[in-house]
């Protein structure tokens with residue numbers, strides 16, 4: 001963007017070198033100065049005006065940096081085939097170019113478990129995942145109330161960018177067809193943002209997705225549980 005002198009017409013300034021006064025105005029000096037430079041045959045092309053523009057973001061980029069700029073700024077590697085793909089096309093590319101499958105067979109919850117001196121719930125997931133060998137995937141449990149309203153969290157480690165409580169684990173399937181009989185997620189009760197002294201009817205849903213993408217490859221039904229946070233932060237649980 002070129003900087004404009006506010007509230008003044010620069011063309012009018014150019015025509016008027018302040019005749020009859022000893023001084024010249026700034027715009028006049030600039031135009032004259034630049035003219036001298038432009039008339040100099042030894043002048044090297046410099047400045048943003050001479051640089052080629054990136055065809056995607058229109059930013060001026062040095063010609064010998066253009067390939068690198070386009071590659072680094074405008075593309076990402078597909079996590080499956082490593083091809084360069086525009087980030088806003090990634091989801092479409094993955095769904096069109098690749099075939100994979102994941103099935104959740106069983107989800108089991110265990111309550112009032114201690115992990116690192118924190119009381120919480122352990123979720124056991126039995127699932128399979130095919131054709132995503134060595135691809136970074138994540139499995140996550142998202143928490144909400146049984147009316148669908150999301151539950152928040154106190155800590156950065158257990159919250160989505162939308163402010164929903166989550167516990168997740170990343171993994172890469174070692175085989176073309178991999179079965180996980182008991183992958184475990186642990187959610188400390190204190191990380192669920194719930195008012196003390198009430199019975200809360202909560203639920204969680206399991207999702208498996210390809211890491212760093214929005215591609216969800218498996219989704220469970222919601223699993224309910226009741227939970228009461230007491231005044232002294234001792235958790236009690238009740239299955240639905």
Ligand SMILES: [Zn+2]
Nearest residue numbers: 054056057058
């Ligand atoms: Zn660009």
Ligand SMILES: [Zn+2]
Nearest residue numbers: 078080081097
């Ligand atoms: Zn791909």
